[in-house]
Amino acid sequence: MRDFYGVTLETPLMLGTAQYPSPAVLEDAFRASRASVATVSLRREAGQGQAFWQIIRSLGVHVLPNTAGCYSAKEAITTAHMAREMFETNWIKLEVIGHADTLQPDPFGLLAATEALAADGFEVFPYTTEDQVLAARLLEAGAKVLMPWGAPIGSGLGLNNRYGLRTLRAAFPDVPMVIDAGLGLPSHAADAMEMGFDAVLLNTAVAQAGDPVAMARAFALAAQAGALAHTADPMAPRDMAAPSTPVIGKAWL
Amino acid sequence: MKIEVNGEMREIAADTLEGALSELDWGTARVATALNGAFVPKSARADTRLQNGDRLEVLAPMQGG
Numbered sequence: 001m002r003d004f005y006g007v008t009l010e011t012p013l014m015l016g017t018a019q020y021p022s023p024a025v026l027e028d029a030f031r032a033s034r035a036s037v038a039t040v041s042l043r044r045e046a047g048q049g050q051a052f053w054q055i056i057r058s059l060g061v062h063v064l065p066n067t068a069g070c071y072s073a074k075e076a077i078t079t080a081h082m083a084r085e086m087f088e089t090n091w092i093k094l095e096v097i098g099h100a101d102t103l104q105p106d107p108f109g110l111l112a113a114t115e116a117l118a119a120d121g122f123e124v125f126p127y128t129t130e131d132q133v134l135a136a137r138l139l140e141a142g143a144k145v146l147m148p149w150g151a152p153i154g155s156g157l158g159l160n161n162r163y164g165l166r167t168l169r170a171a172f173p174d175v176p177m178v179i180d181a182g183l184g185l186p187s188h189a190a191d192a193m194e195m196g197f198d199a200v201l202l203n204t205a206v207a208q209a210g211d212p213v214a215m216a217r218a219f220a221l222a223a224q225a226g227a228l229a230h231t232a233d234p235m236a237p238r239d240m241a242a243p244s245t246p247v248i249g250k251a252w253l
Numbered sequence: 254m255k256i257e258v259n260g261e262m263r264e265i266a267a268d269t270l271e272g273a274l275s276e277l278d279w280g281t282a283r284v285a286t287a288l289n290g291a292f293v294p295k296s297a298r299a300d301t302r303l304q305n306g307d308r309l310e311v312l313a314p315m316q317g318g
Contacts, residue, residue: 016318026316041317044259045284049313053283056314066317074290081292082285082312153318203318 002176002198004145005091005123007062009036012193012223014064014178015216016203023055025212030059033216037062039093039201041069042083064125066093071106073113080117090123093147093180093201103153103181107134111141118142127180130164132171139175146172147180147201150192154204156184159191169196186215186222193226194234254305270301273309285312 003009015035020026030038038061043049056063065083070076073096080092096113098106105128114124124143128134135146148168151157159165160182169177179192180201189200200223209215255262258277267273270293274280286293287310293301303309 016316018316018318020316039317041315042285042312043315045279045282045311045313046259049284049315050282052316053314068317078287078290078292081294082287085292085294086283086285086312086314 002174004125004176004198009062009199010034011036011220012199012227013037013189013220014039014180014199014201015206016201017052017056018203019207020212023052026207027055027059029206029212029216030061032213033206033220035061035216035220037064037199037201039064039066039203040087041066042079042086062091063087063089064091064093065089066127067095067113069097070095071097071109073109073116076109076113077116080113080122084122090121091125092117092122093125093127095127105129105149107131110134111137114138114143115141125178130161130168132168135168135172135175139172145176145178147178149181150179150188150200151182153181155182156205157182158184158188159195162191162195165192165197166195183219186218189219190222190226190229193223194229196230199223254303256303256305256307256309258309259311265303268303269299270303270309271298273303274298274311277311279311283314286310287312 011034013033013035014037015033016039065087067076067079076096096106096109098104114126117124125145125147126138126143127147130148151160176198178199178201179197183202184205192200206212206216256265265273267276289308
């Protein structure tokens with residue numbers, strides 16, 4: 001299994017911490033998901049931050065702070081520095097958003113911020129698209145992990161461009177990759193893992209489900225099944241039928 | 254002096270960032286700070302002087318995806 005800046009994850013699931021009905025449901029969903037990584041953010045202190053931090057610490061998982069909501073490289077870089085001090089980790093899920101409706105990454109700002117942060121000792125997890133040229137540039141800039149989107153954040157559409165994701169996976173076979181954003185169903189997570197991705201990152205699909213704890217468990221099982229299937233070398237699909245029951249020895253009736 | 258703290262104008266007696274945080278009851282809280290858009294590490298708070306009209310951001314751990 002490919003590692004993430006020297007860290008081998010016990011499970012291929014990274015789970016967001018936002019939008020749960022209550023802190024208790026958040027904790028239960030995390031335990032049910034057996035997620036290895038929790039994503040967190042930084043916002044203006046309004047009284048709840050300290051208690052939230054205690055909950056995250058008690059989960060005993062790796063913490064991956066994000067730069068969600070940043071629309072420029074400068075904003076994202078400053079946020080990353082604040083996150084590094086706050087969460088005492090060099091990991092940063094780097095989001096530089098280019099468009100409010102699609103929350104699509106701004107490739108130019110993302111590249112500039114990746115370059116600056118990698119040079120400054122950060123271990124960058126860039127939230128990117130399936131664009132292969134951008135992927136190559138991000139790797140040149142110092143990223144050692146890529147996080148291509150499945151679909152726009154919070155959309156639940158699954159893998160929007162399976163061809164693009166498959167070719168991205170094939171183009172950089174040694175690079176750890178996480179499908180980040182857009183997953184809505186456990187089958188989407190299984191799909192990503194079957195394609196050879198190393199992990200999936202999701203939030204809304206669990207937090208906004210009618211039963212977040214059950215959905216967390218469903219995603220855990222699906223991601224695990226997909227990962228196992230990938231190592232089992234799946235058969236190639238074909239257009240025509242091929243009988244599975246032996247033809248030889250059939251009775252003359 | 255008056256400075257903007259997380260988007261609100263506040264009257265502050267202290268003239269360092271460390272003093273201001275203590276005055277605002279964030280002395281021992283787990284927060285990260287930025288002054289006028291630039292990150293100020295914890296180790297530099299005591300030596301960071303405030304000026305009238307400064308814009309201070311005090312951020313805390315929060316839910317995120």
